[in-house]
Amino acid sequence: MKLNNYPDWALAILSGILVGVSYLPIPARILIYIGLVPLLHIWLNKSVKTSASMSYLAAVTAHTIAFYWMGLNQGATVFIAFLSLVAAVFYLGIFWVLVGIAISFLQKQFKIGLMMFPFVWIVMETIRSFGSMGFPWGDLALTQVSILPMIQTVDITGTAGIALFICFLNGLFYLALSATRPKQYIFGAIVLWGIVFGIGSWRFNEVEKKSIASDFSIAVIQPNVNPVQKWDRSFRAELIALMDSLTVEAMASQPNLVLWPESALPVYLRTSPVRKQIQAHVKKNKIPILSGTVDVETDKDRKHYYNGSILLNTDGSHEMYHKIHLVPFAEYVPLSYKFPQLKELNFGQGNFDHGSEYTIFNVDDKRFGNMICYESSIPRIAKKFVVSGADFLTIQTNDAWSGDSPGAYQHFALAQLRAVENRVPVVRSANTGISGIIAPSGKAEQELAFYEQGIIFGSLTFLAQDWYTISGDVFALMCIFIGLGLVIWEWVRKQS
Secondary structure (H helix, E strand, O other): OOHHHOOHHHHHHHHHHHHHHHOOOOOOHHHHHHHOHHHHHHHHHOOHHHHHHHHHHHHHHHHHHHOHHHHHOOOOOHHHHHHHHHHHHHHHHHHHHHHHHHHHHHHHHHOOHHHHHHHHHHHHHHHHOOOOOOOHHHOHHHHHOOOHHHHOOHHHHOHHHHHHHHHHHHHHHHHHHHOOOOHHHHHHHHHHHHHHHHHHHHHHHHHHHHOEEEEEEEEEEEOOOOHHHHOOHHHHHHHHHHHHHHHHHHHOOOOOEEEOOOOOOOOOOOOOOHHHHHHHHHHHHOOOEEEEEEEEEEOOOOEEEEEEEEEEOOOOOEEEEEOOOOOEOOOEOOOOOOOHHHHHOOOOOOOOOOOOOOOEEEEOOEEEEEEEHHHHHOHHHHHHHHHOOOOEEEEEEOHHHHOOOHHHHHHHHHHHHHHHHHOOOEEEEEOOOOEEEEOOOOOEEEEEOOOOOEEEEEEEEEOOOOHHHHHOOHHHHHHHHHHHHHHHHHHHHHHO
């Protein structure tokens, strides 16, 4: 197959389709192994300008397919929901353009574009994950979660290791298409995949064998409430009664903790009279509840609103966690702290304040950190909790805004990645799904499907703290420095 026979725009769109489909919850994950091949052809053989423009076309195509669910937000008008999708897609496209420019330049100057491709991609994913606009949701590692052996190295390499592996495979398949004798490259790709799968299978089995079931159990509540109806005042009493009955049922199994989803009740629970009703269950059964809740604090200047979580303890006390990483344009407007007038813009956002403390909760001598919604997509937040002493992680979320779309399944897969990276159990409560208990191996031990009301009850399994949690993003930084070293080496060699 000669890629020169096809127009650049067709190759770019083909790459976008192959990559985008790989993120969907369908049996198409392996397409990512060849998804970047058409784009690689452009980067290595066309001008920097063409590489940049075709990278953008491919990225827009890929991200539209992978994340179209962003445009289904029931909490915003159709126009705002569509605008948010367009803005996200065009913003994310910039990072692919940078990759295209870098590889095309390196190929033109030093003939090392293909060799540098994996390292440049890791640099891009690393940069894209930082800051208030960070989006690690788009990392290539997400495409491999459904094949559990393929993600078993992330506790050592982070998600960068999976990206490196996928880029190597794409490079080998590109060489196979370009070579007169492609068999050696195809064989090499198969061997590489087999090695990673084999090591991953061995590690998965080892973790499963060394996982020790504890007597610490959690009841996870999934109320399955329409997110728009939840905030209707006329529905409030019915919702409180629903959560009350589900909690009574959950406590009958005598768990150590009951986990509610994000913003479980449409009240400021810390200061609401409703808290006394819930606290009565906690005191009577001697079982604490962790509930998602909006919160408000007042200082001399103004009121501060937070998306948060409250742990209701058996002695009547409470502890708070305020969400640290807010979703831009959904929970706040960037730069609104410097320019308060930006809050007047109506994107359907919540205008929340950022939390600042990584609260570690303690229940029956088990310490845990809680992530709210989008925070679970960010490896550094989970790592920070575990480094701070968390034995397990909880996630509270409301993925109902986009309906039963790929977004909910991708979000659950990100929770599986956090479990493997840190080798700790992850417990997830989602308003309409997908709720679940995830083992340190990444295996979903229990799940509640989307749009299903119910309770999950299970005991957690534990492992010792693993290397990645201690070392952080060392592997990604190693790859970046190796790539930089190769460029400097080639530059010096060319000068001499």
